[in-house]
Amino acid sequence: MKQMPLELKQKMQKQGYHFVGDHSAVKICEYTANGMRGKTLCYKYTFYGIRSWQCIQGTPAIGCDLGCTFCWRLIPEEHGYKWNELNAVEKWDDPVMIVEGMINEQRRIVSGYKHGADTDQKMKRWEEARMPKHVALSLTGEPMFYPKMSALLNEFHKRGISTFLVHNGTLPEAISALNPLPTQLYISLQGPDEETYLKTTRPKVQNAWERYRAALKALSALKTRTVLRMTLVKGLNMVNPEGYAELIKLANPSYVEVKGFSFIGEARNNEKRGLVMESVPSHEEIRNFSKRLAELTGYILTTEHMPSRVVLLSRDEDAKSKRIIDFSKIGKELIAGTSTN
Numbered sequence: 001m002k003q004m005p006l007e008l009k010q011k012m013q014k015q016g017y018h019f020v021g022d023h024s025a026v027k028i029c030e031y032t033a034n035g036m037r038g039k040t041l042c043y044k045y046t047f048y049g050i051r052s053w054q055c056i057q058g059t060p061a062i063g064c065d066l067g068c069t070f071c072w073r074l075i076p077e078e079h080g081y082k083w084n085e086l087n088a089v090e091k092w093d094d095p096v097m098i099v100e101g102m103i104n105e106q107r108r109i110v111s112g113y114k115h116g117a118d119t120d121q122k123m124k125r126w127e128e129a130r131m132p133k134h135v136a137l138s139l140t141g142e143p144m145f146y147p148k149m150s151a152l153l154n155e156f157h158k159r160g161i162s163t164f165l166v167h168n169g170t171l172p173e174a175i176s177a178l179n180p181l182p183t184q185l186y187i188s189l190q191g192p193d194e195e196t197y198l199k200t201t202r203p204k205v206q207n208a209w210e211r212y213r214a215a216l217k218a219l220s221a222l223k224t225r226t227v228l229r230m231t232l233v234k235g236l237n238m239v240n241p242e243g244y245a246e247l248i249k250l251a252n253p254s255y256v257e258v259k260g261f262s263f264i265g266e267a268r269n270n271e272k273r274g275l276v277m278e279s280v281p282s283h284e285e286i287r288n289f290s291k292r293l294a295e296l297t298g299y300i301l302t303t304e305h306m307p308s309r310v311v312l313l314s315r316d317e318d319a320k321s322k323r324i325i326d327f328s329k330i331g332k333e334l335i336a337g338t339s340t341n
């Protein structure tokens with residue numbers, strides 16, 4: 001693919017995506033905006049101390065090889081495009097260009113929020129928001145399709161920016177090859193068994209389940225903070241906690257985020273996704289499911305964020321005590337993925 005299809009690009013720009021180079025994008029997160037306005041911060045602030053107002057939400061690759069029914073994002077296939085065409089990039093952009101491009105684009109977006117900084121605290125947050133300290137590589141697509149991910153992480157770390165990388169679990173070799181590792185590496189946990197996994201993720205590649213289990217195994221060997229993030233949908237994958245427990249033990253992550261699905265964005269397209277408002281679990285239901293998982297795995301119920309309907313489980317007391325990232329200690333060793341293992 002030489003250029004991203006213009007019509008698709010325009011659709012995404014209307015949804016607030018800002019493109020950087022040929023295949024990367026940033027989009028301001030509602031919690032980053034909230035942070036500048038002194039409103040509710042994201043659950044990663046509560047769980048790990050991430051300053052939402054200093055966070056870049058971005059991706060270096062637009063296409064995804066899964067089509068999760070609960071995904072709020074635009075799924076190219078549902079708009080007539082093929083994910084592998086979107087990722088068939090002739091020449092991938094340079095990591096330095098992408099990092100600098102994302103930081104500059106974030107500053108450009110943030111500059112539009114100055115008018116709302118009508119208190120000293122808000123003005124301080126606005127000024128801080130112009131100096132990003134964290135990047136969430138989870139905006140859309142599968143970021144690990146970007147073949148220079150290690151170099152990209154290194155460029156962010158060199159600028160004192162911590163990195164959360166969210167992978168969908170279809171590229172086990174790619175995560176084993178990461179060096180440096182991100183500050184925190186996520187794999188999405190979308191189903192407790194093969195049948196539910198395939199029904200929930202609608203993979204566009206062969207052997208998705210086998211590759212997924214291989215990725216969980218690979219995750220267990222990595223020396224950095226690791227997370228399995230569950231997105232639970234009633235009537236679809238909020239079943240079989242024993243199956244989830246087996247996968248959690250296979251991956252042995254530092255943390256498990258048990259999160260309820262949100263009926264937002266493109267996930268509301270019932271015709272294409274088959275989901276309804278009643279598919280959304282309450283926080284109470286999420287809490288009970290988490291308690292069952294803690295019983296089955298020995299993980300520790302640690303904290304929760306009710307606005308996002310999410311509960312955090314820690315592997316042990318050591319992980320629990322290290323969950324908040326100490327930003328005053330920003331230094332290469334911490335940002336370059338100090339292990340809790």
Ligand code: SF4
Pocket residue numbers: 029030031032042043044045050051052053055056057136
């Ligand atoms: S960590 Fe995620 S939810 Fe929090 S501000 Fe960044 S993109 Fe938004």
